[in-house]
Amino acid sequence: MKKKDEFYIxxxxxxxxxxxxxxxxxxxxxxGSLLVGAVLFGFFQRxxxxxxxxxxxxxxxxxxxxxxxxxxxxxxxxxxxxxDILLLGFGKFGANSYLDxxxxxxxxxxxxxxxxxxxxxxxxxxxxxxxDDSQKISLDKSKKKNFVLPTxxxxxxxxxxxxxxxxxxGVMKPGxxxxxxxxxxxxxxxxxxxxxxxxxxxxxxxxxxxxxxKGNPIHKDIVPYIxxxxxxxxxxxxxxxxxxxxxxxxxxxKLDKESSIY
Numbered sequence: 001m002k003k004k005d006e007f008y009i010x011x012x013x014x015x016x017x018x019x020x021x022x023x024x025x026x027x028x029x030x031x032g033s034l035l036v037g038a039v040l041f042g043f044f045q046r047x048x049x050x051x052x053x054x055x056x057x058x059x060x061x062x063x064x065x066x067x068x069x070x071x072x073x074x075x076x077x078x079x080x081x082x083x084d085i086l087l088l089g090f091g092k093f094g095a096n097s098y099l100d101x102x103x104x105x106x107x108x109x110x111x112x113x114x115x116x117x118x119x120x121x122x123x124x125x126x127x128x129x130x131x132d133d134s135q136k137i138s139l140d141k142s143k144k145k146n147f148v149l150p151t152x153x154x155x156x157x158x159x160x161x162x163x164x165x166x167x168x169x170g171v172m173k174p175g176x177x178x179x180x181x182x183x184x185x186x187x188x189x190x191x192x193x194x195x196x197x198x199x200x201x202x203x204x205x206x207x208x209x210x211x212x213x214k215g216n217p218i219h220k221d222i223v224p225y226i227x228x229x230x231x232x233x234x235x236x237x238x239x240x241x242x243x244x245x246x247x248x249x250x251x252x253x254k255l256d257k258e259s260s261i262y
Contacts, residue, residue, distance in 0.1 A: 051123030051170035061085060061129055062115040062140075068150060068239050069217050070193040070209060071095045073116060073129065083127060084240040086193070086209075087116070088166050090132035092183075094191025098134045106139055113143030121170040125241065126207065128169055150237035153204060156245065157233040160198040161261050162210065162226045164188050168195065168261070181227040181262040194222045196232060196245065199260065204236060205243040213246050221249045227262035229255040 063075035063085070071087035071094070087095040103109055117136035121128040131137065164187035167180060188194050196208040210232075212218050234247035 052121070053170040054120045057119065058117050058136075059120050059129075060115055060117045061120075062113065064148075065112055065114040066110045066148075068242075068244065069211055069215055071099060072239075072242070073114060074148065074240065082240050084242045086126070086128045086165060086242070087118075088121075088128055088130050088192060089190075090130060092187045092190040092192070094193070095131050096191060098131045098137065101134045102137055102139055106141075109139065113140040114138065115140065121166065123169040124206070126165075126169055128165060130166070148239065150239040150244070153236040153238055153243070155233065156204055156236045157231065158196060158198050158203050158208065158245070159200050159229070159231050159255065160196045160203070160208075161229055161259060162194050162196055162222060163261060164192045164226075165195045166192055168197070178262065181259075184226050184262075185223045188226065189220050189223055191219060194218060194226070197261065199229065205238075208236070208243050208245040211244055211246050213248055215244070215246055218247075218249060222252075225249075225252050225254070227259050229257040229259060231255060 061073055061075060063073040065071070065073055073085045073087060075083050075085055077083050087099075089095045089098055099109070102114075106112070115138045116129060116131060118132065119130040121130060162184075164184040166187055167183060194210045196210055198206050198208070210218060210222065212221075213234075231253040232245065232247050233251070234245045237244050237246075
């Protein structure tokens with residue numbers, strides 16, 4: 001005699017034995033899959049960096065302003081001890097738009113003393129400051145100029161990847177994948193300075209701010225090389241704890257390697 005299939009009715013309390021067994025099997029399989037998935041997700045997940053972004057905390061920083069060629073604030077930490085803080089704008093834009101008003105009223109502000117209120121970003125010895133309002137920038141005309149010229153380090157060849165400093169140094173953690181590469185392209189196109197992250201331990205520095213051969217900012221021209229392992233060669237200069245590299249973008253050599261950042 002053919003066995004009859006059970007028919008489940010939601011408003012009836014009684015449940016057939018076969019339906020009970022099916023529900024138990026489903027629950028066990030679902031719980032097992034969830035447990036295995038959680039273990040695998042944790043195993044393959046990259047650790048977040050120990051970077052920090054003080055998004056909800058404003059900090060006032062005072063120091064000597066200069067563009068080399070990107071906006072920076074040279075802050076005195078102790079006697080004859082200084083730190084360069086890279087200035088960035090809000091969102092995916094550089095800091096220049098926030099500095100334009102004070103430049104219009106006071107002209108060239110290179111070497112002058114500024115106090116800026118913004119959100120700190122810091123990671124691996126580097127400090128950055130996000131500016132979100134031009135009204136939070138003030139000029140102290142009583143302070144004397146304290147402009148420092150960079151030190152030439154000669155020509156260097158460095159292998160690494162180009163990133164935008166805002167996301168890489170603390171806003172996005174860990175910030176990996178194609179989506180973050182696209183985000184970096186938008187940030188650099190919007191005025192963020194491109195940074196080369198060296199992948200070889202023998203490099204003179206781990207990070208380089210990139211400029212053109214004349215030392216001017218570069219943005220959109222470098223977008224096709226963002227997040228791609230590459231070899232760059234150029235003249236390197238040092239100013240406190242940042243290095244800059246003057247390059248010919250057309251001579252960047254792409255390497256046949258997978259990105260370790262994106």
